Amino acid sequence: MITLLDDDFSGLNQFLNDNSTSKIFILVDENTHEYCLPTLLANMETNVPFEIIEIEAGEEHKNIGTAVQLWEILSEFEADRKALVINLGGGVITDMGGFVASTYKRGIKFINIPTSLLAMCDASIGGKTGIDHQFLKNIIGTFAESEQVFIYPKFLKTLDFIQLRSGFAEMLKHGLIADAKHWEDLINITELSENNLEPYILRSTEIKQDVVEKDFKEQNIRKNLNFGHTVGHAIESLYLANNQLLPHGEAVALGMIIETHLSYLNQLITEETSLEIINNIRKFFPYVDISQYKEEDILALMFNDKKNTDGNINFSLIEGIGIGVFDQKVSESKLISALDFYKNLKN
């Protein structure tokens, strides 16, 4: 369940009041500690004792080392099965906090209070939790639903532009796979800002929630939400492995460009439609340099994608604006040609 929070956080307080909880653990990173926690603490009304747990910000900390630290902290504080974890942060916090909560003592309750655009529109919803391992994205994880998601759009006021744009990529994805009108609305935004984007957050959450309700464990239609991610995750992994920063959404934007071109090469969309999509994505996103990575390394990572079966890469592509299609096979030559297509966009 997704609840939009008013300034007094009454939706959250109602939840806390209705649930019998032994102790609350609020998970933050250093940024959400500084920018979001004060608002939460000023408005949260509960007699339940709470602890604040801070981890370092960034994808490079979404790993087993941090998970171990968090399990140990829960254990030191004798968190029992009636404890509640509040994940206050971006997708790293909601993925990691959800993973830790869903595995500690075989699962304790958690709620998500997303603070980045990406987490509000995508990561906090749908129960995919996880951590990266050996630079493979979300390779260890669980499907575990949060008790509730509480969205307070005003948290976006302190989010920087790069992170805002990163979340915008997932919103574009929602339009491309499920709602041509959402896509149109988004590409007509002239300047990305929290004010201009706020009206469209709700639609993205609806699209995500609707897909997840139909296929929680990603057996079929949920795979559409992975559009742009087969290539995107491979590139994100290579950046991570090389200690370079590439926000998730930028990797997804690049992935969507390449996978849109693949949709054209597989004759699912016309060249005209593919160029319309690609030009619009490029209006918002900078070129990501992938020339330093070998094609064989990119392909090897894609062969470890979670959607694959029987040694085949299963792409989630589009067969029109607003129409996702999953389990699509692509020949290796088309894949290489799509990577080359992207490299040639550099100039």
Ligand SMILES: NC(=O)c1ccc[n+]([C@@H]2O[C@H](COP(=O)([O-])OP(=O)(O)OC[C@H]3O[C@@H](n4cnc5c(N)ncnc54)[C@H](O)[C@@H]3O)[C@@H](O)[C@H]2O)c1
């Ligand atoms: N589970 C899912 O369905 C799902 C969906 C999409 C993405 N993800 C995952 O989400 C992660 C990306 O999430 P993200 O983009 O939110 O990254 P993030 O959590 O790293 O947040 C981005 C940066 O913004 C900062 N930040 C967050 N909220 C802020 C605020 N209100 N003010 C100031 N700074 C703030 C964070 O501290 C961080 O430095 C990736 O790990 C990705 O794999 C998961």
Ligand SMILES: O=C(O)C(=O)C[C@@H](O)[C@H](O)[C@H](O)COP(=O)(O)O
């Ligand atoms: O919720 C989903 O399903 C998605 O695919 C949403 C993606 O935006 C998200 O990045 C997700 O974490 C990717 O999942 P993965 O299974 O490919 O790790």
Ligand SMILES: [Zn+2]
């Ligand atoms: Zn994503």
